[in-house]
Amino acid sequence: MTKLTPRMKNWIEGLGAHIGTATKKGFPTTIVVESVKVEGDNIVKVQLSEAQVSQIKQNISENPQVALGPGGLGSIRAAYQFKGVAKIESTTLVVEVKEIYCTKPGPEAALRLDILPYENIIKFESTRWRDTGPPK
Amino acid sequence: MKLTDEMKDTLSIIGAGGAVVHFTTCSADGKPNTVGERFVAVWKDEYILIADMYAQKTRFNLMENPIGVITIAHPVLGRTWAFRGPTTMLQEGLPPDYEFHGAKAKDVLDEWGNWAEKEPPSEVPPDIRPPMLVQRGVIFMKVDEVYSYNASEAGKKIL
Numbered sequence: 001m002t003k004l005t006p007r008m009k010n011w012i013e014g015l016g017a018h019i020g021t022a023t024k025k026g027f028p029t030t031i032v033v034e035s036v037k038v039e040g041d042n043i044v045k046v047q048l049s050e051a052q053v054s055q056i057k058q059n060i061s062e063n064p065q066v067a068l069g070p071g072g073l074g075s076i077r078a079a080y081q082f083k084g085v086a087k088i089e090s091t092t093l094v095v096e097v098k099e100i101y102c103t104k105p106g107p108e109a110a111l112r113l114d115i116l117p118y119e120n121i122i123k124f125e126s127t128r129w130r131d132t133g134p135p136k
Numbered sequence: 137m138k139l140t141d142e143m144k145d146t147l148s149i150i151g152a153g154g155a156v157v158h159f160t161t162c163s164a165d166g167k168p169n170t171v172g173e174r175f176v177a178v179w180k181d182e183y184i185l186i187a188d189m190y191a192q193k194t195r196f197n198l199m200e201n202p203i204g205v206i207t208i209a210h211p212v213l214g215r216t217w218a219f220r221g222p223t224t225m226l227q228e229g230l231p232p233d234y235e236f237h238g239a240k241a242k243d244v245l246d247e248w249g250n251w252a253e254k255e256p257p258s259e260v261p262p263d264i265r266p267p268m269l270v271q272r273g274v275i276f277m278k279v280d281e282v283y284s285y286n287a288s289e290a291g292k293k294i295l
Binding site: 018019020021022023024025026027028029030031032033034048049051052054055063065066067068069070071072073074075076079081083103105106109110 | 156157158160161162163164166167168169174189190191193203204205207210211216218220270285287288289290291292
Protein backbone atom coordinates (compact mmCIF):
# COMPACT_ATOMS: atom_id res chain seq x y z
CA MET A 1 0.00 0.00 0.00
CA THR A 2 1.16 3.52 -0.75
CA LYS A 3 2.82 5.26 2.16
CA LEU A 4 3.91 8.88 2.30
CA THR A 5 7.25 9.58 3.93
CA PRO A 6 7.72 12.14 6.72
CA ARG A 7 9.36 14.51 4.23
CA MET A 8 6.40 14.29 1.88
CA LYS A 9 3.98 14.89 4.75
CA ASN A 10 5.98 17.82 6.08
CA TRP A 11 6.01 19.60 2.75
CA ILE A 12 2.34 19.27 1.83
CA GLU A 13 1.09 19.83 5.37
CA GLY A 14 3.29 22.90 5.66
CA LEU A 15 2.76 24.57 2.32
CA GLY A 16 -0.32 22.97 0.82
CA ALA A 17 -0.82 21.81 -2.71
CA HIS A 18 -2.00 22.50 -6.22
CA ILE A 19 -4.70 19.95 -6.93
CA GLY A 20 -5.55 18.95 -10.46
CA THR A 21 -9.03 17.65 -11.21
CA ALA A 22 -10.82 17.02 -14.49
CA THR A 23 -14.08 16.12 -16.08
CA LYS A 24 -14.32 12.52 -17.24
CA LYS A 25 -13.54 13.80 -20.73
CA GLY A 26 -10.34 15.42 -19.54
CA PHE A 27 -11.14 19.13 -19.17
CA PRO A 28 -8.83 20.19 -16.31
CA THR A 29 -9.41 22.50 -13.36
CA THR A 30 -6.78 23.22 -10.73
CA ILE A 31 -7.41 24.51 -7.24
CA VAL A 32 -4.77 25.63 -4.75
CA VAL A 33 -4.88 25.08 -0.99
CA GLU A 34 -2.53 26.46 1.64
CA SER A 35 -2.41 23.41 3.88
CA VAL A 36 -3.55 19.83 4.07
CA LYS A 37 -3.68 17.15 6.73
CA VAL A 38 -2.20 13.72 6.16
CA GLU A 39 -3.87 10.91 8.08
CA GLY A 40 -2.43 7.43 8.31
CA ASP A 41 -0.19 6.30 5.51
CA ASN A 42 -1.87 7.78 2.48
CA ILE A 43 -5.00 9.78 3.22
CA VAL A 44 -4.81 13.49 2.50
CA LYS A 45 -7.59 15.70 3.81
CA VAL A 46 -8.11 19.17 2.45
CA GLN A 47 -10.42 21.76 3.92
CA LEU A 48 -12.12 23.54 1.01
CA SER A 49 -13.90 26.85 0.82
CA GLU A 50 -17.46 26.95 -0.47
CA ALA A 51 -16.15 28.42 -3.71
CA GLN A 52 -13.65 25.58 -4.11
CA VAL A 53 -16.32 22.97 -3.46
CA SER A 54 -18.50 24.61 -6.05
CA GLN A 55 -15.65 24.72 -8.54
CA ILE A 56 -14.68 21.04 -8.41
CA LYS A 57 -17.64 19.08 -7.06
CA GLN A 58 -18.94 18.16 -10.52
CA ASN A 59 -15.49 17.02 -11.59
CA ILE A 60 -15.03 14.86 -8.51
CA SER A 61 -18.47 13.35 -8.79
CA GLU A 62 -17.97 12.26 -12.38
CA ASN A 63 -14.23 11.60 -12.20
CA PRO A 64 -12.59 11.07 -8.78
CA GLN A 65 -9.04 11.03 -10.14
CA VAL A 66 -6.86 13.85 -8.79
CA ALA A 67 -3.20 14.86 -8.80
CA LEU A 68 -1.45 16.88 -6.09
CA GLY A 69 1.80 18.83 -6.34
CA PRO A 70 3.34 20.47 -3.25
CA GLY A 71 2.67 24.21 -3.11
CA GLY A 72 4.79 27.31 -2.57
CA LEU A 73 8.48 26.58 -2.18
CA GLY A 74 7.60 22.90 -2.40
CA SER A 75 6.82 23.39 -6.07
CA ILE A 76 10.53 23.07 -6.72
CA ARG A 77 12.10 21.82 -3.48
CA ALA A 78 9.64 18.99 -2.92
CA ALA A 79 9.53 17.51 -6.39
CA TYR A 80 6.78 14.98 -5.83
CA GLN A 81 3.45 14.30 -7.39
CA PHE A 82 0.72 12.38 -5.62
CA LYS A 83 -2.08 10.76 -7.60
CA GLY A 84 -5.17 9.16 -6.21
CA VAL A 85 -8.91 9.14 -5.94
CA ALA A 86 -10.95 11.72 -4.09
CA LYS A 87 -14.36 12.34 -2.64
CA ILE A 88 -15.91 15.41 -1.10
CA GLU A 89 -17.37 15.04 2.40
CA SER A 90 -19.17 18.26 3.29
CA THR A 91 -16.38 20.79 2.68
CA THR A 92 -13.47 18.36 2.97
CA LEU A 93 -11.72 16.81 0.02
CA VAL A 94 -10.52 13.36 1.03
CA VAL A 95 -7.82 11.93 -1.21
CA GLU A 96 -6.57 8.38 -1.08
CA VAL A 97 -3.07 8.54 -2.56
CA LYS A 98 -2.35 5.58 -4.78
CA GLU A 99 0.72 6.65 -6.73
CA ILE A 100 3.75 8.81 -5.88
CA TYR A 101 6.14 10.16 -8.48
CA CYS A 102 9.41 12.07 -8.41
CA THR A 103 9.15 15.19 -10.57
CA LYS A 104 12.70 16.40 -10.20
CA PRO A 105 13.82 17.60 -13.64
CA GLY A 106 16.34 15.36 -15.32
CA PRO A 107 16.79 11.63 -15.63
CA GLU A 108 14.57 10.82 -12.64
CA ALA A 109 11.58 12.88 -13.72
CA ALA A 110 8.44 10.73 -13.58
CA LEU A 111 10.17 8.02 -11.57
CA ARG A 112 7.47 6.15 -9.70
CA LEU A 113 8.38 5.99 -6.02
CA ASP A 114 5.49 4.11 -4.44
CA ILE A 115 6.51 0.86 -6.10
CA LEU A 116 9.82 0.92 -4.23
CA PRO A 117 10.19 -0.66 -0.78
CA TYR A 118 9.51 2.06 1.79
CA GLU A 119 13.09 2.05 3.09
CA ASN A 120 14.32 2.61 -0.45
CA ILE A 121 12.09 5.66 -0.81
CA ILE A 122 13.60 7.06 2.39
CA LYS A 123 17.07 6.35 1.06
CA PHE A 124 16.19 7.94 -2.27
CA GLU A 125 15.07 11.11 -0.52
CA SER A 126 18.10 11.33 1.71
CA THR A 127 20.42 11.18 -1.26
CA ARG A 128 18.51 13.74 -3.35
CA TRP A 129 17.54 16.42 -0.85
CA ARG A 130 19.09 17.97 2.22
CA ASP A 131 15.92 19.02 4.03
CA THR A 132 13.14 17.10 5.72
CA GLY A 133 10.48 19.71 5.12
CA PRO A 134 9.90 23.39 4.48
CA PRO A 135 11.91 26.02 6.37
CA LYS A 136 10.40 26.94 9.74
CA MET B 137 -7.19 37.44 -25.30
CA LYS B 138 -4.20 39.42 -24.03
CA LEU B 139 -2.59 39.03 -20.64
CA THR B 140 -2.32 42.13 -18.49
CA ASP B 141 1.04 43.77 -17.81
CA GLU B 142 0.79 42.56 -14.20
CA MET B 143 0.31 38.99 -15.37
CA LYS B 144 3.21 39.24 -17.80
CA ASP B 145 5.47 40.65 -15.09
CA THR B 146 4.53 37.83 -12.73
CA LEU B 147 5.29 35.17 -15.30
CA SER B 148 8.53 36.74 -16.56
CA ILE B 149 11.29 36.98 -13.99
CA ILE B 150 14.20 37.82 -16.21
CA GLY B 151 17.47 36.10 -15.39
CA ALA B 152 15.95 33.86 -12.77
CA GLY B 153 14.50 31.22 -15.03
CA GLY B 154 11.02 32.70 -14.99
CA ALA B 155 8.27 32.24 -12.44
CA VAL B 156 7.58 29.00 -10.64
CA VAL B 157 4.25 27.49 -11.60
CA HIS B 158 2.32 24.27 -11.53
CA PHE B 159 1.22 22.84 -14.80
CA THR B 160 -1.78 20.53 -14.99
CA THR B 161 -2.57 18.35 -17.95
CA CYS B 162 -4.92 15.42 -18.23
CA SER B 163 -5.16 12.19 -20.14
CA ALA B 164 -8.07 11.82 -22.52
CA ASP B 165 -9.80 9.58 -20.00
CA GLY B 166 -9.49 12.09 -17.19
CA LYS B 167 -6.37 11.30 -15.16
CA PRO B 168 -4.77 14.61 -14.16
CA ASN B 169 -1.04 15.30 -13.94
CA THR B 170 0.14 18.29 -11.87
CA VAL B 171 3.84 19.16 -11.71
CA GLY B 172 5.92 22.11 -10.62
CA GLU B 173 7.74 23.88 -13.43
CA ARG B 174 10.19 26.70 -13.76
CA PHE B 175 11.63 28.24 -16.92
CA VAL B 176 8.42 30.04 -17.75
CA ALA B 177 7.94 32.97 -20.12
CA VAL B 178 5.28 34.96 -21.96
CA TRP B 179 5.23 35.24 -25.74
CA LYS B 180 3.40 37.97 -27.65
CA ASP B 181 1.01 38.89 -24.84
CA GLU B 182 -1.28 35.89 -25.20
CA TYR B 183 0.83 32.77 -24.95
CA ILE B 184 2.70 31.19 -22.02
CA LEU B 185 5.58 28.85 -22.60
CA ILE B 186 7.52 26.48 -20.38
CA ALA B 187 10.81 24.84 -21.27
CA ASP B 188 10.25 21.18 -22.04
CA MET B 189 12.98 19.37 -20.13
CA TYR B 190 11.74 16.01 -21.32
CA ALA B 191 8.45 16.12 -19.48
CA GLN B 192 7.16 12.58 -19.69
CA LYS B 193 3.50 12.29 -18.77
CA THR B 194 2.87 15.87 -19.84
CA ARG B 195 3.86 14.97 -23.36
CA PHE B 196 1.63 11.91 -23.50
CA ASN B 197 -1.30 13.89 -22.14
CA LEU B 198 -0.92 16.82 -24.52
CA MET B 199 -0.65 14.50 -27.50
CA GLU B 200 -4.10 13.09 -26.76
CA ASN B 201 -5.71 15.99 -24.90
CA PRO B 202 -4.15 19.34 -25.82
CA ILE B 203 -5.29 21.56 -22.96
CA GLY B 204 -3.63 22.66 -19.74
CA VAL B 205 -3.85 24.83 -16.63
CA ILE B 206 -0.97 26.91 -15.25
CA THR B 207 -1.17 28.09 -11.63
CA ILE B 208 1.22 30.55 -9.99
CA ALA B 209 3.21 28.85 -7.22
CA HIS B 210 4.09 31.98 -5.25
CA PRO B 211 1.01 34.19 -5.36
CA VAL B 212 2.17 37.53 -3.99
CA LEU B 213 0.03 40.65 -4.12
CA GLY B 214 -3.15 38.72 -4.75
CA ARG B 215 -1.86 37.20 -7.95
CA THR B 216 -3.77 33.97 -7.45
CA TRP B 217 -4.22 33.23 -11.10
CA ALA B 218 -4.90 30.10 -13.07
CA PHE B 219 -4.39 30.26 -16.83
CA ARG B 220 -6.19 27.72 -18.98
CA GLY B 221 -6.15 27.09 -22.69
CA PRO B 222 -5.14 24.90 -25.58
CA THR B 223 -1.59 23.68 -25.13
CA THR B 224 0.90 21.78 -27.22
CA MET B 225 4.57 20.90 -27.35
CA LEU B 226 6.71 22.58 -29.97
CA GLN B 227 10.04 21.10 -30.96
CA GLU B 228 12.42 21.00 -33.87
CA GLY B 229 11.29 18.75 -36.69
CA LEU B 230 7.81 20.13 -37.07
CA PRO B 231 6.89 21.29 -40.58
CA PRO B 232 8.43 24.73 -41.27
CA ASP B 233 5.05 26.41 -41.51
CA TYR B 234 3.51 24.69 -38.46
CA GLU B 235 1.23 26.99 -36.51
CA PHE B 236 -0.59 26.59 -33.22
CA HIS B 237 -3.42 29.01 -32.57
CA GLY B 238 -1.82 31.75 -34.61
CA ALA B 239 1.78 31.24 -33.49
CA LYS B 240 4.45 29.91 -35.81
CA ALA B 241 6.46 27.15 -34.18
CA LYS B 242 9.64 28.29 -35.89
CA ASP B 243 9.32 31.80 -34.44
CA VAL B 244 8.78 30.43 -30.94
CA LEU B 245 11.65 27.96 -31.14
CA ASP B 246 14.02 30.49 -32.69
CA GLU B 247 13.52 32.65 -29.61
CA TRP B 248 13.10 30.05 -26.85
CA GLY B 249 14.55 26.82 -28.22
CA ASN B 250 17.73 27.29 -26.19
CA TRP B 251 16.59 28.48 -22.79
CA ALA B 252 19.93 27.94 -21.06
CA GLU B 253 21.55 30.37 -23.47
CA LYS B 254 18.77 32.95 -23.43
CA GLU B 255 18.17 32.96 -19.68
CA PRO B 256 20.78 31.00 -17.74
CA PRO B 257 19.25 30.09 -14.37
CA SER B 258 22.23 31.08 -12.28
CA GLU B 259 20.36 31.27 -8.97
CA VAL B 260 19.06 27.70 -8.80
CA PRO B 261 20.61 25.94 -5.77
CA PRO B 262 22.71 22.87 -6.59
CA ASP B 263 20.45 20.36 -4.86
CA ILE B 264 17.45 21.24 -7.00
CA ARG B 265 19.25 22.22 -10.18
CA PRO B 266 18.79 19.83 -13.09
CA PRO B 267 22.08 18.03 -13.76
CA MET B 268 22.02 19.52 -17.24
CA LEU B 269 19.60 21.89 -18.88
CA VAL B 270 18.66 19.55 -21.68
CA GLN B 271 15.73 21.02 -23.53
CA ARG B 272 13.59 19.15 -26.03
CA GLY B 273 11.37 22.05 -27.01
CA VAL B 274 8.73 24.20 -25.37
CA ILE B 275 5.34 23.58 -23.83
CA PHE B 276 3.17 26.24 -25.42
CA MET B 277 -0.21 27.49 -24.21
CA LYS B 278 -2.61 29.88 -25.91
CA VAL B 279 -4.35 31.42 -22.92
CA ASP B 280 -8.10 31.30 -23.38
CA GLU B 281 -9.16 32.22 -19.87
CA VAL B 282 -7.81 33.27 -16.51
CA TYR B 283 -9.59 32.40 -13.28
CA SER B 284 -8.82 33.08 -9.63
CA TYR B 285 -7.73 30.27 -7.35
CA ASN B 286 -8.05 32.38 -4.23
CA ALA B 287 -10.03 30.17 -1.86
CA SER B 288 -12.73 32.76 -1.24
CA GLU B 289 -13.45 33.30 -4.92
CA ALA B 290 -12.08 30.12 -6.54
CA GLY B 291 -13.12 29.86 -10.16
CA LYS B 292 -14.02 33.55 -10.54
CA LYS B 293 -13.29 34.66 -14.07
CA ILE B 294 -10.49 37.23 -14.23
CA LEU B 295 -10.09 37.43 -18.02
